[in-house]
Amino acid sequence: MIEFLVFDVDGCLTDGGITYSCDGSESKTFSVKDGLAIASWMRMGKKSAIITGRNSKIVARRAKELGITHLYQGVKNKQEVLEQILKEEGLSFEQVAAIGDDLNDYAMLKSVGLSFCPNDASEYIKKIVDVPLRTIGGKGAAREMIEYILQKDGNEEELLKLWQ
Numbered sequence: 001m002i003e004f005l006v007f008d009v010d011g012c013l014t015d016g017g018i019t020y021s022c023d024g025s026e027s028k029t030f031s032v033k034d035g036l037a038i039a040s041w042m043r044m045g046k047k048s049a050i051i052t053g054r055n056s057k058i059v060a061r062r063a064k065e066l067g068i069t070h071l072y073q074g075v076k077n078k079q080e081v082l083e084q085i086l087k088e089e090g091l092s093f094e095q096v097a098a099i100g101d102d103l104n105d106y107a108m109l110k111s112v113g114l115s116f117c118p119n120d121a122s123e124y125i126k127k128i129v130d131v132p133l134r135t136i137g138g139k140g141a142a143r144e145m146i147e148y149i150l151q152k153d154g155n156e157e158e159l160l161k162l163w164q
Helices: 009-013 032-043 057-066 078-089 103-111 123-128 141-152 156-161
Strands: 004-007 047-051 070-072 096-099 114-117
Touching: 004 009, 004 032, 004 078, 004 141, 009 141, 032 047, 032 057, 032 141, 047 057, 047 078, 057 070, 070 078, 078 096, 078 103, 096 103, 096 141, 103 114, 103 123, 114 123, 114 141, 141 156
Parallel strands: 004 047, 004 096, 047 070, 096 114
Antiparallel strands: none
16 A cells, blocks of 8 residues: 655656746746645645755745655655655555656656656656556646545545545
């Protein structure tokens, strides 16, 4: 059973675009559909992490809004960071599902119990994941992933009780 989710940001929780303004600030767009699913997962007593290769105050804000306490930015070796988290949490790789879209996610995706990628992921990633999603990054891919896991593990009723 999956107990822990890992999210890449650019290309998974966002569409991969980064907008820079003249003053040097950046913006990203997140899906509220993904946010509701992640927040629901957390309300069910499950845990999550964001492990991303870039650094962004926007990502820190989003993680805080969703209640994600495991936030790692500027990461070069995602699998190594995940291994550290799992030791802290007392979990195994088999209890983890992860979503990634590009080559810097490759090793991590190969190591987890259940791996996902958005529909617009790299072809190299699509070939190695367990579940290539129908949805593209930033447009509900994380929600599709969570709903898949809840159905697979038989936790749909628990999810729905949160909202009744």
